[in-house]
Amino acid sequence: MEHQAIEDQLHGSSTWMKRFERYLPELVYGSIDGIVTTFAVVAGSAGAELSISVVLILGLANLIADGLSMSIGSYLSKKSEQDNYKKHLKIEAWEIENLPDAERKEIEDIFREKGFDGKELEMVVNRITSNKKVWLDTMMKDELGLTLESKSPFKAGLSTLVSFVIAGAIPLIVYILSYSGNTSLDPFILSSVVTALAFVLIGYIKTYVTQAGLIRSIAETLLLGAAAAAAAYFLGDYLRGIIT
Structure with a gap:
């Protein structure tokens, strides 16, 4: 038992993570892709000053289409x-x-x-x-340097899809509440705060995959998300100035 506890500590395992750690890479990177992609759509739409209804249409369409694309890619990769x-x-x-x-x-x-x-x-x-x-x-x-991929292609694809959709829906939750009249706050600012908190949580979970330091993992996740959102926002603002 003591030897197992030492191994778990060295490999970054925890009791609650063991159940999911086999597909943890798919869950983590699916979450990162989902939230970055959707928040980029939200930021770009905010920069272009689009209406809440348009943001929801673009965000939800992107969420489903990209989620399916990511999950199919994960499935085909493992199957190949x-x-x-x-x-x-x-x-x-x-x-x-x-x-x-x-x-x-x-x-x-x-x-x-x-x-x-x-x-x-x-x-x-x-x-x-x-x-x-x-x-x-x-x-x-x-x-040949080959080992059998033991992960189920279906479960890998499903893990990617579920994590992508759940995490990707986070930036849109505020817009859904705003559209239904349940909040009077600026939806983009509130969405940014909620998304930042989600990035912190994902960065924390990512440490179990990369074994990187907690602060570094959270900082990387936040910075990459912020960079993608900033690029989308200013591009949306630039295009609005040209088109309108």
Whole structure:
């Protein structure tokens, strides 16, 4: 138990995160993309002085379209990795079955480069080539540098979609309240404050993926979001001056 606790601390694991950490990268980066993309639309619309109804139309359309695009990309990426692994696995299995001497020589070369020689090298090679599964796994990892992508492509895509939509909806919540007449405050300013708080939370969660320092992770997330929003705002303001 003590050893496990030390490992969890070193790897940045926590009890509540363990349930989700396998798909945590998709959840974090889906959230970042979602909130940055949607807030950029909000900022650009504010710069162009568009009405609340237009902001909602653009924001919601962007939220669904980009969320689906991101999730499909995540799904296809994981699926392609698995298909590529299976393709090379079949090739290596055929070579071991039909060209065993050549494949054994490759095992020798691999472990000779790792520092094995003489009887020690011969023993290692004999041990590996005596078990075809171990032999095949060794060829895949050490010769081709491939490991099987164990994540479900569907779950990876779904995690990306859900996180993108939930986080991306945050900048729009204030505009929805303003449109329904539930707040009299400036929707862009209030949306900026709410979005900034969301960026802080996402930056905190991101530390479990990148293992970066907490302050650095939050600062990076805030600065990148602010830069994207500022660019969109001033572009919207510039275009409004040209078009109107």
